[in-house]
Amino acid sequence: MSRKALLLAALFAVLMLLPLVLGNYVLGIFVMIYFWAYVGQSWNVLTGYTGHISLGHALYLGIGAYATTYLAQHFGLTPWIGMFVGGALAAVIGLFVGFLGFRFGMRGVYFVILTIAFAEITRLVVSHIEALGSFTGIFLDFKPSLRNFQFRGNVPYYYISFGFMLASLAAVRLIERSRLGRFMVAIREDEEAAQALGVNTFRYNMLAIAISAFMTALAGAFYANYIFYLHPNTMFGMATSIDLILRPIVGGLGTLFGPILGSFILTPLSEISRAYFAKGGLEGLHLILYGILAILVVLFMPRGIIVYVNRGLDRLLHTRGADRPGAGGGERK
Amino acid sequence: MTLLTVEALTMRFGGLVAVDALSFALGAGEVLGLIGPNGAGKTTVFNCLCGFLRPAEGEVLFDGRPVDRLEPYRICQLGMVRTFQIVKPFQAISVLDNVMVGALSREKSTTRAQERSLEIIDFVGLSEWTYALAQGLPLPLRKRLELARALATRPRVLLLDEVMAGLNPTEVDELIALLKQVHRRGTAILLIEHVMRGVMALSERVIVLNHGVKIAEGLPRDVVRNREVIEAYLGKEFLRAQG
Numbered sequence: 001m002s003r004k005a006l007l008l009a010a011l012f013a014v015l016m017l018l019p020l021v022l023g024n025y026v027l028g029i030f031v032m033i034y035f036w037a038y039v040g041q042s043w044n045v046l047t048g049y050t051g052h053i054s055l056g057h058a059l060y061l062g063i064g065a066y067a068t069t070y071l072a073q074h075f076g077l078t079p080w081i082g083m084f085v086g087g088a089l090a091a092v093i094g095l096f097v098g099f100l101g102f103r104f105g106m107r108g109v110y111f112v113i114l115t116i117a118f119a120e121i122t123r124l125v126v127s128h129i130e131a132l133g134s135f136t137g138i139f140l141d142f143k144p145s146l147r148n149f150q151f152r153g154n155v156p157y158y159y160i161s162f163g164f165m166l167a168s169l170a171a172v173r174l175i176e177r178s179r180l181g182r183f184m185v186a187i188r189e190d191e192e193a194a195q196a197l198g199v200n201t202f203r204y205n206m207l208a209i210a211i212s213a214f215m216t217a218l219a220g221a222f223y224a225n226y227i228f229y230l231h232p233n234t235m236f237g238m239a240t241s242i243d244l245i246l247r248p249i250v251g252g253l254g255t256l257f258g259p260i261l262g263s264f265i266l267t268p269l270s271e272i273s274r275a276y277f278a279k280g281g282l283e284g285l286h287l288i289l290y291g292i293l294a295i296l297v298v299l300f301m302p303r304g305i306i307v308y309v310n311r312g313l314d315r316l317l318h319t320r321g322a323d324r325p326g327a328g329g330g331e332r333k
Numbered sequence: 334m335t336l337l338t339v340e341a342l343t344m345r346f347g348g349l350v351a352v353d354a355l356s357f358a359l360g361a362g363e364v365l366g367l368i369g370p371n372g373a374g375k376t377t378v379f380n381c382l383c384g385f386l387r388p389a390e391g392e393v394l395f396d397g398r399p400v401d402r403l404e405p406y407r408i409c410q411l412g413m414v415r416t417f418q419i420v421k422p423f424q425a426i427s428v429l430d431n432v433m434v435g436a437l438s439r440e441k442s443t444t445r446a447q448e449r450s451l452e453i454i455d456f457v458g459l460s461e462w463t464y465a466l467a468q469g470l471p472l473p474l475r476k477r478l479e480l481a482r483a484l485a486t487r488p489r490v491l492l493l494d495e496v497m498a499g500l501n502p503t504e505v506d507e508l509i510a511l512l513k514q515v516h517r518r519g520t521a522i523l524l525i526e527h528v529m530r531g532v533m534a535l536s537e538r539v540i541v542l543n544h545g546v547k548i549a550e551g552l553p554r555d556v557v558r559n560r561e562v563i564e565a566y567l568g569k570e571f572l573r574a575q576g
Contacts, residue, residue, distance in 0.1 A: 179437045179446075186434040189423035196383065196417070198409035198438030198486050254425075 003317040015162065019155045027154040031226065033267040034161035035219060040248040040259030041168040042215035047245070048254035049172075049181065050208040051188030052101070053112050055241050056119030060090040060213040062235035064220025066126065069138055069230060072148070079149035083221030087214040093118070094213030095206055102205040116238070123236035137231035140224060149225040157226055164222065165260065168215060173256055175211070184208050188254065246290065250297045252304025261306050266290065336361045336521055337382075337413070337490055342391035344377050344545075351377045353545040354391070359490065364512075364522045366536030366553065370566055374545040375525045376418055379492050382523075383415045384408045395490070410438060412489035416479045416496060418525070422467035428454060428478055429463050435485030450485055457481045457511060473504050480511075490521045497528040509534045529557075541565065 019027060043057050067086030071077040077085075097118050101111045127135045144150045151157060175181040183204045186194040195201050224230055234240055251262025273286035297305065337359040344352040352374045359365050367375050380386040382393055384405040393401040400408050414435075423431050429447070432454055436446035454463055457477045462470060467478060476496050483491060493512075497505050509531055516522060516535070526532045532539065532553060539556045541549040543565040549556050556562055564572055 177443065179441065179443060182430065182434055182437060182443075185426060185430075186423050189425060190421045192385070192405075193417065193421035193423065193482075194434065195405040196385075196409060196415055196421075197435045197482055198406050198414070199434065200404075200406045 004313060007313070007317070012166070019158050024154050027158050029268055029271045031154055031157045031161045032271060033263050034158075034165040035222065035226075036244065036247050036267050037260040037263035038161070038164040038168045039216060039219045039244045040251070040263060041165070041172055042212055042219065043245055044248045044254065044259050045172060045175065045184075045215065046208050046212035048248055048258070049176070049188060050184040050205060051191075051254075052107075052205065052209070054115040054209075054212075055112050055238075055245070056097075056115035056117070057212075057216055057244055058236050058238070058240035059115075059119040059122055060094060060216035061220040061223065061240065061244070062119075062122065062126070062230075062232070063090040063093060063213075064217030065224040065230050065235055066132055066138075066220070067217070068221035069140060069224045070132065073138075073140075078147050079221050079225055080147075083218050086221055087217040090213040090217030090220075091210040094209045098206045098209035102202050116241070119236050119238070119241060123232045126232040126236060132232075133230065135232065137229060140228040140230075142228060149221070161222065164219065169256065169260070171215070176256060180204065180207060185254070246294050248304075250294060250305060252306030255304065255306050258304050258306045261309060262304070265305065266293070269293070334361045335359070336363075336396060337523070338392075338394040339378075339382070340392040340394070342378070342381055342393065343389050344374070344381055344386060345389045351545050352381065352388075352542075355542070355545070355547055356391075357540055357547070357550070359521055359523055361489070362516070362519050362521050364516055364524060364535050364537050366524045366526060366532045366539040367542065368526065368532055368539060369542035372544075373542040373565075375542055376494060377545075378542070379415055379494055379523075379525065382408075382492060383413065406438070409486055409488075412487070413492065414483045414486045414488040414490075415492035416483050416494055418494040418498070420472075420475045420479045422470070422475055422478055424468040425466065427464050427466055428459055428470070428481075431467050431478055432481050432485045435482040439485075439487050450481075453481050453484050456514075457484070458507070472499050473501075476500065476508070477511075480508075484515065488520060490523065491515065492523045492525075494525045495527060497526055497531045500528075502530070505531055533557075 018030065039061065043054065047053050064083060064086035067089050068079045068082035071082040071085060072079055097114060100106060101114050106114050126132050132138065142150060144152050183194065183199045186197070186199055187201050187204060191201050220235070247262030247266050248259040249262065250266055251260065252258030270286055270290060273289050277283065277285040301308065335358045339355060339357050342352055342355045343350065355378065357365070367378065369375055377386065381388045381401065384400070384403050384407070388401050392399055395408070395411055395413055400411065400413070423434065429450055432450040433443070433446050436450045437443065440446040440449065451463070454460055457480055459474065459477055459481060462474060467475070470478065480493070480496060497508055500508065505528055512522065512535055522535070524532065524535060536553050538551065539553045540547055541556055541559070541562050548561050548565060549559045560572060
């Protein structure tokens with residue numbers, strides 16, 4: 001194992017032990033760190049690796065949350081299974097969005113608009129469906145049990161969200177190394193060249209959006225049973241779509257650890273400043289703070305903070321010798 | 334044996350006829366030069382052969398089957414691959430990762446694709462830059478990378494679009510030597526090239542295009558003496574001045 005991997009393993013081991021020492025409030029912040037890292041990673045599959053910008057990813061989060069909750073409330077289906085049904089539904093919808101985008105050449109800014117349109121349409125439709133709580137939303141009953149995916153206190157949520165994050169890390173790592181991941185990156189870099197080299201770009205674009213939508217929807221199930229309240233404006237809204245992409249952008253798009261790093265930076269900032277400003281009657285100021293940080297990163301570190309962290313770590317650990325000149329980009333190794 | 338047959342290929346952009354009823358054939362293992370002044374329609378021919386453009390009329394047969402309605406990736410998988418005149422490296426990834434994309438379209442296993450890619454990188458003389466990012470490479474090396482990626486797809490026909498443009502004479506000679514080896518291994522090559530030194534050294538036959546029309550075809554040394562060809566390149570005044 002490389003020194004970096006050892007360091008990472010040690011870090012994760014420490015995180016595993018945090019619930020022993022931290023209080024419920026701080027654990028809650030960590031839950032949100034892991035949650036947003038996971039969602040960011042899911043989005044990263046489509047946008048970071050394959051290069052298609054989705055600004056409507058709240059759609060899949062919402063589908064996962066609503067589907068899981070509906071199945072639990074009406075059919076008594078446990079969220080542990082319900083979330084995979086939601087994931088499958090999100091994947092199908094993602095494939096439909098992808099089909100329109102990739103088959104009919106809606107690329108770049110048109111693809112962005114397409115993704116926004118689907119999220120907004122869904123938000124409006126759900127706002128008018130009585131069975132889905134219409135515009136008042138759905139309140140979930142609190143019936144704590146493992147089967148119901150509901151727990152007292154933050155410790156179980158802490159481990160579940162941590163597990164989500166680790167699973168997404170492993171999944172994306174696997175993808176990154178595979179034929180699929182290499183083709184995705186080739187598409188991002190130059191779709192025409194990828195085609196010329198025998199890559200069925202339509203197929204791999206569709207796979208990327210299906211995987212991304214599926215992963216995002218699983219997080220929706222978690223969200224529903226952690227927050228206990230679903231509202232179409234938050235679950236399908238533009239603000240959520242933007243919120244979920246900031247972390248991977250700040251951390252480093254198309255990198256394995258970018259979404260995690262971004263979440264460790266932005267989520268506490270958001271949670272703490274939200275609580276702080278709300279006390280002073282300045283609700284919403286945290287979003288401005290956040291926006292400023294995102295702009296600064298995009299301006300001065302367009303490849304994300306992960307690049308600098310990697311460089312610092314390499315210097316510190318004396319890894320990656322001079323035998324690999326120029327290979328300083330991703331954190332593959 | 335004929336590997337590639339082009340029958341009365343015509344391509345129009347609005348009112349402009351870019352390629353006009355072009356026919357030619359490429360034999361297995363042959364090197365055919367496709368030359369002509371700028372704007373003659375050479376790259377358009379490549380785009381039609383590789384599925385990037387749908388020809389208005391005519392037929393393209395690869396290994397006996399029509400390919401002019403197939404998508405570019407299918408044509409590559411069948412064994413005909415092109416390079417781009419304006420090279421298109423995958424900028425943010427290494428030379429090895431670039432070549433592996435080509436290799437993986439033939440090979441499911443990443444381990445074997447990597448082995449094969451390393452061989453090809455060595456073959457084109459890029460070993461020193463195996464792990465370097467494509468975006469840092471100077472143009473001559475990018476041209477080699479373009480060639481390496483194409484070779485990684487195990488083509489039977491290699492379509493090269495001005496791979497020698499922008500290279501100095503030494504680099505051109507190196508590339509000629511390299512392409513001669515590719516040829517010796519049995520790959521047929523269709524070569525768009527302005528660098529005459531390259532065309533003359535490699536081509537067994539040459540086709541000359543002007544305004545989308547084939548104006549000459551034959552042995553390289555005959556074609557360059559053809560009056561119509563000289564006129565296309567240098568104008569009537571030149572011929573008159575020559576007497």
